[in-house]
Structures are given as structure tokens and as C-alpha cells.
Amino acid sequence: MADYAPVAGCMIIEPWGMAVWERIRDTFDAMITADGVKNMYFPLFIPESYLEKEADLLEGFLPELAWIEEPDTEDVQEKIAVRPTSESVIAPYMADKIRSYRDLPFRINQWANVVRWEVTDTTPFMRTREFLWQEGHTAERDNEEAQEEAMRRLEQYRELIENTLAISVMKGRKPEHDKFPGAEITTTVESLMPDGRSIQNGTSHNLGTNFSKAYGITYMDENEEERYAYTTSWGITTRLIGGLIMAHGDDQGLVLPPTVAPKQVVIVPIWRDDTEESVLGYANEVADELEDAGFRVELDDREHRGPGYKFNEWELKGVPIRIEIGPNEVEDGVLTGVHRDTGETEQFERDEVVDHVQQDLDAMQDRLLEQQKQFQDENVREAESADEAKEIITEHGGYVTMPWCGNEGCEAEIKDDVAADIVMVPLKPPVVESPCSICGADGEEIAYFARNY
């Protein structure tokens, strides 16, 4: 899926991984453009003075910025950073384009590369200095509409990740001290990986008027009064592929959900000289029929590789269904199918191949989601004290929920010992009747502690 790049911490996305990313992109792009979001492209380079306008944003990203060396050009007189995110060029663009309430909501998006330099422990897809992402930016009339917008995108992320990647998610808010720089509310979709750690799959931010005030995004309302717009931003990245690999993979390699698999079916014909014509002819017909029905099919008729080699290779790549065709299958008018996730083998009638493959793919898509969802549901545990929380994290991993006072210091109590953070609190601020399980002060939130990526 990916390879290491010459510059440390960067990655080369290989064809199989890129095909997955393009499928994620096209699926989500269709969802947001149907909602009237327009794609644009903003520059890679951001002048320092633009970054400085929103103090939290600059402070939050400063340690991670890559700067361009003295551009030495007459027409550029200040420092230039490589974008870590694009609020600071998109907000001024909005300020320029938005005039009246009729221009709202104003909804744009870009698919782009971004750079966050000061990253340690880089791993392809999970944490890289450059990654690909989608960043949506919108402006609304008031806080209520901005919050609705942020929630709409969070829900679309859930839909994308569950339906396409077959990964169940929990929606939540990030605690105050872990919000996106400049955000009023940062929401997240979190998923549990098989190793018991949580992964943040995407975030959606209600930025309130913080960016509007910093960059002057105002509009005339129906009464000709000038008001600040409320803005949002929301993003998913190539990290989704990292989660996908972990969520479903096994000892034989990847297991790709049919919806996102670059190839859904691989046909491996097995022949000798005397059966070559009949087996390959039969295999080609099956491949054509499946392709005509809209499936993504690979016919692996390489001559210099044996069936065992091919089986391994396509298992490693996670293709959902393998169809084996030898002389027996041809003679009996049947096909032998193997399911990548369960290893289960079955024979079915050649004539029913389209319906059969469709049913198998649908069942596998459901099965993968269901398994991961069940695992996730089983691994949310309540704790009544810091010690119990640490014990659960150490023994089981997963999520531990506890009443929490909202103080970052109490998080540190757990974090320093067992490396678990508060990855989220419930989307809607809960009514907390118990005191903070760590310090005993009034409980403000229900904290979800987990080790995370």
C-alpha cells in the first residue's frame, strides 16, 4: 500500500493504496457535492502574516511548520510556510467573497497535501510529515447553523467510515485542552483498533467567530446590519487507510471490505498444457460476466507463477473473494470461491456467479463491520477510580469511561502511568452527578480514556 520515501517521515503511496484513497475520495466527494459544497484549490504556500492573524492557530501549528528558505524574490518580502491546514488563506478568501446573507451558507472544500513537520514516530498512513486530506470550510449566519454544519459533516464521516470502510465509529467531542487551535468545539469520530488503541478518524470543528473576527468575515443581514459569520472546518486524511489496514487485517495480510477494495474478485485459473484452452476460456468468460455486472475483477493468468504464489499474493492484498478454476470446475460447470476474511471455501453453480458474488460481497461487508462494532462495544468499560482505570487499560485496552472534572491535570494522572489520553467526551455535554473519579471535585464530563494513535 505504501513505501518509505527518501525524506524521513514522508511516504510513497503505492497503486493499491492509492486506489483505496481514490475510492474514499470519490465516495465522500459525491456526498458533499450533493450538499452544495464546491471544490476549490488553495495554494501550498502561506505567508507568515496570514498565519499570525489567528493567534491560537499560529501557536498550535508553529512547532510543526516547514518554512521556505529565503525565497529571494523581489515580489515576496516575508516568510512563507508550507500549509499545515488552510484556514489562514481560506478565511481571507471568504472575507473577500462573502457580502450578504444571501451568500450564506458558503461551503467549499479542497483535496490537497499538507505538511506537519515536527512529527515523531512516523509510520506510513498513520503519522507522516506530508499527508493527503480533504479540508472543508464553511461560513454560516449564526452559531446554531455552524453547529448544525459541523454535525452534518461528522455524520457524513460516520456514514463514510462505517459503510465504506466497515469500521464502526463513536462520535464525541475533544476535551477543551485538545481542541483544534482556534476552534470553539472540536468533534471527532473514534474507532477501536484490534490492539485496544483508539484511532481518530476525522474531525469536524465549529470555529465560532474566532476566524471571522481575525480575518474579517462579515455579512449584511436582512436588516442591512453587518454581522460576523460563524465558520466551520472538517477533515479526513490518508490516515483512514492506516485504520483500514489495522481494523480488518490478519496474519495473511490485508482484508479489504468489498466497497473499498480496488479489486473485489480475483480469478485464479489452474491449468496444465492439455487443459489450458478450456480452463482459460472458462475463466475469461466468468471474468467478463462479472465485469459486465459491474464488479472489479482481476483475472490472474500469469504463466510464470503457480497457484500457491498467486493465492498468497492476493490474500496479502486483501481481495475479498478468490475464485479458483481448474479442470474439475470446468467439467462440472461450477466455481470454487474462497472468502478472504473467513477462509471459508464453497462451490457454486457457474450460472449463478453474478448473484452469488453479490451476496458474498454484501455478506462480507456486513460481517466486517459487525465484528469490529461488536469488539468496540465490548470494550467500553466504566471505572470508578484512577486505579481501576489504569488496571482496565493495562489489562484490556479499549475505552474506560469515568466522571471527570474537566481538568487537564487529572488526565495526566492516568496518562503518565499508562499512556492513555482522554480521546473524547460525549457529543452532548452530559449531566454528571458523580464527582471526578480522579480528584473528587465536581464532575463536568464523562471522559473516555484510551491509548491512541
Add this chain to the structure above:
Amino acid sequence: MADYAPVAGCMIIEPWGMAVWERIRDTFDAMITADGVKNMYFPLFIPESYLEKEADLLEGFLPELAWIEEPDTEDVQEKIAVRPTSESVIAPYMADKIRSYRDLPFRINQWANVVRWEVTDTTPFMRTREFLWQEGHTAERDNEEAQEEAMRRLEQYRELIENTLAISVMKGRKPEHDKFPGAEITTTVESLMPDGRSIQNGTSHNLGTNFSKAYGITYMDENEEERYAYTTSWGITTRLIGGLIMAHGDDQGLVLPPTVAPKQVVIVPIWRDDTEESVLGYANEVADELEDAGFRVELDDREHRGPGYKFNEWELKGVPIRIEIGPNEVEDGVLTGVHRDTGETEQFERDEVVDHVQQDLDAMQDRLLEQQKQFQDENVREAESADEAKEIITEHGGYVTMPWCGNEGCEAEIKDDVAADIVMVPLKPPVVESPCSICGADGEEIAYFARNY
């Protein structure tokens, strides 16, 4: 289509321009992936030592490189450039992956942003410091296959640009002194713009073994002998949109060929209070019917804008067909159509709308290509002396062809006086019987002089 960005020489691609680029991308992507080209993504950052390996490449791009300021990270110990093109990271990747003749041809592509800093006279789409492009990279067994590959992509560029953008092209080679750094042969597709200047729409390079030798791309042939692969690279950029704007635009704004227009039909209903229901109902039905038939349709039912304002706005944006619907159209069961390119107005039966619009769009697509092709064909003129060439360039613009000795000094004779370069020579080296029209030495090539972008 585009706006200026905060950093000089960069651009913001606005929704209308982005939609055009996405259409170009999807069209070309389908063409190459059908040929087995695989998409990948390579890093934005390239270490200096990788750039240095191919001397011509480094020399050619050195003045244009943007460098990252002292990354100040333990794991990065050398200078890092922002990619101007990716041969220097893709060639080592190929060297790593290609083992045997069975791995060839090896064909990959990426859609990405690139940066070329030392650019003057920047103009959105035409010449910007950052632009979007597609760069294809392939490895073949021998020079013949590499040359075929380079020609295959050049032909696909012709097909894309003529069929999608309705811009006729001439295929040619760049003269020796204007080849891509490190290329054996650089081929180009050139088009004449209405102002008499030529635009380079895309280039396809046969890189011979220059990159294979610099980066060690070798393979074992059938006889277990190690051989250098032959490589190619080929690219088109967002500059295509610049050519599109110029090729067909007029005093009222853009004229977009139907194939690439984000909206092909705009419906403008014209109503008063007493006719609102009937006009809007009729307009909505027409819009739905056209959308169901697969056309890209905008129904402009904004209440706070009058028809005149709307007409202007959609003309400016270049939408191919405007359909006007007022009470008379509703009463007579007809529609009034206006063609963007000719301004021609016509009435046709409401019931025939799908067939009628299809015919109009097809006719417009053909007409736009035909007009530009005719203009281009009429503006290729032979000259017999440098003076005649200068006179033609000054008076008519367009292309001037002359026998040429191949010496860059003779090009300068024309260039210094009338700012026309040799934009191409014929694809196949011609048999030239006349001497160089400039210096009188033996003629080697037929030079196509033109002012260019």
C-alpha cells in the same frame, strides 16, 4: 475561474475552474488507467542528493527550486527541495521495484502539485509558481518501446485536448536546446491562440537511459542478462485551462465547450407574481427532464436578481446553452434557447428538449473545434528568409516555417527581434533539401517559429 493568492505568483482555483480541472483529470485518468497505468502519490519533498544524480535535471531546475529552511530535525541531514517534477524520486522507486523483463512496461502516474519558483510574469493558469498537473512515468525494455510509449501519450493528449477542450493541436518535437532536462526527445502538442501566439499544451519525453543510468533502473532480460530500462515521462497541467479560456472566450466572457463545461445548460425562468407558479413549475420540469437525461443543468430561480443580470452572469461563465422560459413559452409549449458561442436564438418544442439540447451541444462542440482548427491551419506560413519570417510574425502572428540548421544562434536572430521562438520541429525528422534560411548552412530541420506563452 481563479483568483490571486497571498503569495505572489500562486493562484486560488475557484469552483468553476476546479470543476473544469476535475473534468479534465477524470477524462484523462480514464484514458490512461484503461491502458494499465497505475496512480500513485510521491512526496512533495526531494532531498538534494536525489536531485543531484541526474546532472541535466538539477541544472535545468536549479534556478526554479524552492528549498525548505533548515529542517532542524535529527533524521534529516541534508537540503530538501519542493518538487518541481518527480523523476528524481520516481526513478529510484522504479530501480527498487523493477527486477525482470516481466515487470516491464512499468507505468505509473500521479496527480499532484508542483512548484517552480523562479517564474516571472505570472498569470493565473498560464504561468504560476505552484500548479496542478499529472506526471506519468514509465519504464520499457528498449528505446523503440519507450518511443512508442511517449508517442502513445502524446496522441492521448491530442485526443483529450481536441475532443474535450475543442482545441486543435499540432504535434511536434522541441528543438535540441529546448528539451526537458535529461530527455533524449521532448515532444509537444502546440495550439494557436486567437492573439497569434502558440501555447504548449503538454509534453511527452523519451528519456532514453539517462535516468536509468543515473538511478540504476535495470532489469534481467529473458537471457538473464542485466540491462538498463528506457524511461519516459509526460505531463499536462492546469495551464490547459488557460488555453481553454483564451481559445474560445469572447468579449462577453468565457465560452466553454459542452464536454468540459461544469454546467451545460442554464435555465432562466422569467416571471411575475401572477405567472410565478406556472413558469417555475414548467422550468422545474424541464430541468428535471434534462438532468435525468444526463445533462449538467443549472436552474437559476434566484428571486433577488433580474433576468438581465442572470444572462450576463452565465454568459461570463461560458455556459453553452441558455434556456429562457417566460409565460409565452409556457402557453405555447415551447422553449427559447440561446447559444453561447454564436448568440443565436431559437425556439423549439418543449417535448423535444432532450434531443434538441443534445444536438445543439454536439453541434457547438464541433463548431468550436472546427473554428479554432481552421484559424490554426490558416496561420502556418512558410518564409524564405529571416526578414520575411519577422514580417509575418509581426503582421500576422501564428507559425512561420523555415528550413533551419539546428543552431540555437539562428533562432536568436528571430527571437531577439520579434520575440518568436522555435516552438517545435516536425515529429519525424524531415528530409530538408534547402539550406537554413537564416545562416545558409545545411538545413537539418523545419523550424516552426511563433511567439508563445
